[in-house]
Amino acid sequence: MSSKGFAGRTAIVDLGTGAVEVRRLDEREAERFGGGLGLCIALAARAIPGPHGALGQENAVVIGAGPFVGTDLPATSRVYAVSALPCSNSIGWCGAGGMTFGCGLKYAGFDHVVVKGASSRPVYLSIHDDGVDMLDASWLSGKGAGRTCEELKARHGAQAGVLAVGPAGERLVSFAMAYVDGVSTLGRGGLGAVMGSKNLKAVVAGGSRGIGVADPVLYRSLRDGLVERIRRYPYLASWQDLGLLSSLPVVPAEVYRRLRVRRLACVSCPLGDKDMLKIEGAAPGDIVCSSSAVNLFMPLVYGMTDPLDAARCIARLDELGMDMFEFFGIMRLAASLQEMGLISGDPVIDVSSPSSMLSWADKVVERDGVGDTLAGGFDRIVREFGEQALRCAPPTFRGMVTYVGPLSALPWTYFGTMELGQILDPRGPHVGASGSPTYFARRGLEVFPGHLARMGVPEQAVKRILQGREGAGRGLNVGRLLRYSHRWFTILGSLGVCARAQVNRFYSAGLLARLYEAVTGIPTDAEKLAERADRSWTLLALANAGAGRGLTPGEVPRAWYGGEGFRDYVDGTALSLEDIGGMIADYYDEQGWDPVTGRPSPARLQELGLAE
């Protein structure tokens, strides 16, 4: 199968023994799960014993890129990792705009790498044309995520892609992330800590192999049509200029433009929304790269007033390798505990103060005094401070802050799939809309049928979605819509297409099926893509359901319902717990899972060939 979309090999690396096994891609499995994210899930379901024990040697990290990654189809850069994650104690997916790491993996001749065991000393993996080397990383210990990336590129060549953790990952801070090429973040929920627990500082990937396609003539014609549509998109120039900042204007456009050195894009992306800014004092040479300028300025929503201070603060968190939403959520809670006299330590904890946050970021990573407790995340804080911590904690779900909603960093009100998805994705809250049309608040319902048809939602399901919920009399069933958003997201992820709104709008299920066939040569239609995605997502649910992890309405964050909570996406009325509980049940029902326990039903498992 090599050189037709897939690179054709999977590496299984045991960090404990240093053994590396290179297997030919299992073509049957590739077809059953599509590739990329889907195949990561399939490999993880076999390699990971369960959702608990994320930081134990038994846990594995499966990293992979789909068959479109490495081609020039627009925005096909995505790289995924699946692992048991420490914050949520779940087997979760992590995804990132893969910059050049995803395609580097493919050009080295690998679609996936499974990393098992743990090394007794710091190591990094170098994945190249001839295989995988496990190399000493002691010279990188303590170095920041961006710096590690630069030094590894200097050693292995600028064309190599690098996945690295910073000191937070090395010191097992539970909300440490990994960074792709020093720009994209991978692994909200603690993938950085998992890599740290394995003494795995980084993975470098690059090679000289080519990725070919099965039907070049069909490929060219489909690609050219797609690129032409993007070229003619009336908002192309404004997306390329401001991107997310136009819908989330955390700073005025002039301020951003003054600081911008250039925009950056993942490999193959014509709508690049990553940034290189010049921020004095933020980094060596004052040059800072980020997955989005919006992220760099995010501390402004926590009360900081100077955009440069905000950016310096996030640049430091990125270099340390920590999730900013989790860090700020935890520091808000810590500030309340300090006010109550339960936490001592200098300086005063103040999320609006850059110097306080920089100082506490170091304390957390160094696990200095109470910094050690904070590094353990919400669960550890609640264990140590009990009821008092619970009372002043921001809304959390399974040990992580819900980043969108009442009392959260992004206090958005209307309850769409991104909002509900925070509690219905096995990995817990994450930043992503799964390609759903509710990404934009209160869109008119008249645009939904077109979007849903593009996502390949069957007609009968479109009716159920647009009927609203039984008894509630509202026009959009968010639970049922989320089920198809998860499917759409899984299709995109399995092929390697970015799910961001500005990108996925150009793809449809039908087009993806034709492209899949042109790239891989595997006969495919939209229904087959959907079935593969359902198989993958259901397998992920099953891998987590083993620990009895169905969601109950009692777990819905208290701040989400009642007068000050979320509002209905269509009519704006306040949601009750029953409303949200009904959406959860509808989501499970639409998946063919038990509406109460969330366990995939035996009949559904049979249909998907997962019954054994």
Add this chain to the structure above:
Amino acid sequence: MERDDPGRVMQRSITTHPEKCTGCLRCALACSFRHTGMFNPMRARIHIRMDGPACDISFDDACTGCLACVGGCLYGALAAERQREGSA
């Protein structure tokens, strides 16, 4: 080289605007696919080098002037230019 005007040889050349470059490598992907049937920027005849804030776009001797790279770039960092080269 192409002859599209009696008595004149027109050569296509490419103007680069490195300040607009995002490093997306769409140009190099298009080039490698056009000339090798496979995707890998290492096989391309256009080379994008980002070094901190600086960006350098260059072409090697094997470049045929086919303009596939220009077609791939949606950021305006590459533009095709027609140059008069003199009488045939």
